[in-house]
Amino acid sequence: MRAAFYILLTILFIPMVYARADMRNSYLVKKSYQDTLIENIVKEEAVLEAVIETKKAPEKDKVQYISQLTRYGFKNLFNKFGYNPALPYSSQVNPHAELYMQDYLRNHTNNLIKMKSWGMPYFNLIDNIFTQYGLPKELKYLAVIESNLSTGATSWVGAGGPWQFMPYTARELGLVVNNNFDERRDYFKSTHAAARYLLQLYKQMHDWLLVIAAYNGGPGRVFTAMKKSGSRDFWALQYYLPEESRNHVKKFIATHYIMETNVGATRLNNNALFTPLGGRRLYDTEKIITAAEAANSATQTISGKYNGAIIAKYIDMGIDSFNRYNPGFDNRLSINGQTDLVLPADKMQLFLASKYQILNECVQLLLDDSNIPNNKTVYPASKPTPKKKKNH
Incomplete structure (x- = not known):
């Protein structure tokens, strides 16, 4: 009788022992995952912070690491995190995005198509610099919606240059802005600064659509939208953002669509060439150094x-x-x-x-007061201002 009792007790107890062992193993696995996740986040923030603080492009061994971090930032725009030009656009983009950008496309398609031609040197330049920071090349289109790629662009609040930095933000990013110099209008230096600023915002947002909204309205407004909506998904929190910030994202998506597809190519008027430098082109050749x-x-x-x-x-x-x-x-x-x-x-x-x-x-x-030599530069002088007619 006693032997039967012990056998019954053993039968009941052994599963409990295994169950507790499984629970402990599950806890250890979960804790190990959490520890690894925390370590990765700490490492990620340290790498990005170093780039932001040193105000220069990261070492080559860090670039690949950063590019792996940033490539997932378009997870809420594209199905596969990034755009693949070999596949139809509609098969990759979030369905929310297609409806979101229709109004902007209706009004701005022609200008964007023209920009494909005259803007190529600018895009090549930005691509070259963003690659040094491990940033997705799609982000170059942010300069389109900020300034139309113009170095001379100035907003009513005082933001200037192709990346529309306010003076205090530009100085924080290492640019010189005073009565004598304004490096916001230097394409090279301001694009390096833009790369660092985008990394700074990505470090906080971990999503490029949110970064673009924050670039326009400030990170504080995006964090407020996150809190009110309870989400970090742009499509879920968009209506908690100011309309201007929502539209900024819409403009970015629409610009990317036009620039990366052949839509409307036959409507391009090759005789029309917009020149954003007061009548002067940045440079005629579409090539930059390798x-x-x-x-x-x-x-x-x-x-x-x-x-x-x-x-x-x-x-x-x-x-x-x-x-x-x-x-x-x-x-x-x-x-x-x-x-x-x-x-x-x-x-x-x-x-x-x-x-x-x-x-x-x-x-x-x-x-x-001579003419420029025969091998003159490719930056012709601006058109002379028409003479005013004398009053009779």
Whole structure:
């Protein structure tokens, strides 16, 4: 009888032991996952914070890590986190997005189609810089909705340049903004600053649609929308955002759609060319330097009345090649009084050896009021202001 009691007790007790063991194992697995998740978040924030604080592009070994973090930021826009040009657009995009952008497309398609042509040099430049920070290339279209890619754009509240930074934000990002210089209008420096600012916002939001809304209205408004809606999904919290911020996201999605598809290609008027630099193009060639060329280049900050064509002549460099390394050189130098000169390392040595002679000839050119030499730059002067008719 006692033996039967012990057998029955064992039968009842063993499952309880296994159940408790399973619970403990499940707890340990869950705790291990949570610990790993926390470690990953801490590492992620440390890497992004280092880039933001140092105010320069990350080391190459960090770029791949950052690109893996940021690629998931479009999870609420595309089914596979990112856009695949080989597949139909409608099969990839969130259904909410298609309805969301119809009004904007109806009014702005023609201008965006034209921008595909004249904006290519700008897009190449931004792509090149964003790649250095591990950012998705789709984000270049933010400059379209911010400023129409214009360096001269200024909002009524004082935001300026292609990325529409307010003066205090620009200074926090390492740009010089004072009475003499305004680096918000320097395409290179402001795009580097934009990359760091986008990483800063992504560190807080972990979603690019929310970042775009925050870029427009500030992160505080996005966090308020998250709290009120109880969601971090843009489509769920959008109506808790200001209308302007919602529209900013709509503009971004619509711009991406136009730029990445062939919609309306036959409607493009090749004779119409918008020039966002007051009548001057950034540069005619659609090419920029390659990664290999960038690795073998040297950079020197210069100031003074330098002229790109004369520099190119002295260092025996074709003007087209010079413009690839220094798009918008004369314009940037004219606006800011100083700019970064980028040249192949051997050409930089030639420039440094002759920079005073070069500057002297550039100044003499201005004093003589001469025409630019035959190998003139590709930045023609703005159209002369029409003379006012005399009152009779």
